[in-house]
Amino acid sequence: MSETALTEDTLVIGGVSFKSRLFTGTGKFASSDTLKQAIKASGSELVTMAVKRCDFANLKDAILPALKELSVKLLPNTSGARDAKEAVFAANLAREALGTDFIKVEIHPDQRYLLPDPVATLEATKELVKQGFKVLPYCSADPVLCLRLAEAGASAVMPLGAPIGSNQGLTTLSMLKIIIDQKQVPVVVDAGIGSPSDASLAMEIGADAVLVNTAISVANNPVMMGRAMKLAVEAGRLGYLGGLGEVLSVASATSPIDSFIDELMQKE
């Protein structure tokens, strides 16, 4: 495989092609300008947003215009939904507001760990697929659930590495490997990625993409971190495509081990 392979390496989700395998979230940035610069530096082409009721007394609407300038594709989420019915409603609000069929189903009734409700997520996915949405469900790192979501017509699955915003990394690594091994649709590792090495690791094990938000937005320098994540995702992807060597329990010499020094000593 030539080095140019990466330039031809395209990810297709819901009929849309992406060159960048780094998806980004827009939460927790200090300003819309920082957000814009960081997303630009990350090279991300798919960016998430949430749907919320307008607060007319304090209308903050700077983010969407900033993202439109970057020409990224938007992935609205259903965050805040506590069950399947609310998620389906939120998805329809997003479709009406943005005119996109893409939706990240996100149903986490528990506020402490924000873990996705697998039953409600599957139920919402089935209904939204029926309604013509391209559904990307945020879900537990459960290999059987991921298969069920794919069977239900999900365009991708988004299993978590760790709780949202926790920066713990890939605590579900062994399950993610199984999900990737038996995948029917693209696998996007979402939530928990706290560092560029976490993002690299997800890509090295064969994830199709990663979604990063907090690690970039809360960094001291989000623009620098956006760039770091871009490089990490590309490195991890190349590592996966290049093919990792076998892990051995003993050494395997990289230099000739003929004992020429011994021979020299004997001559003397």
Next chain:
Amino acid sequence: MQIKLNGKKVETQAKTIAELIATLPEKPSAFALVLNGQIIPKSDFNETLVNDGDNIEIFMLMAGG
């Protein structure tokens, strides 16, 4: 007449949703409107009448992961 707009009681003379939207001093660049629990497509704003006691909610896109 009086309606409820995003949880607040508001007096309005607007006859249609389109007229109501036009009276808003500020509105988000992209939004969805819900009238009494039903999402109203923008293409129906001109024909959809506002009635006394209606509950109208406007949703927008915000930062989120």
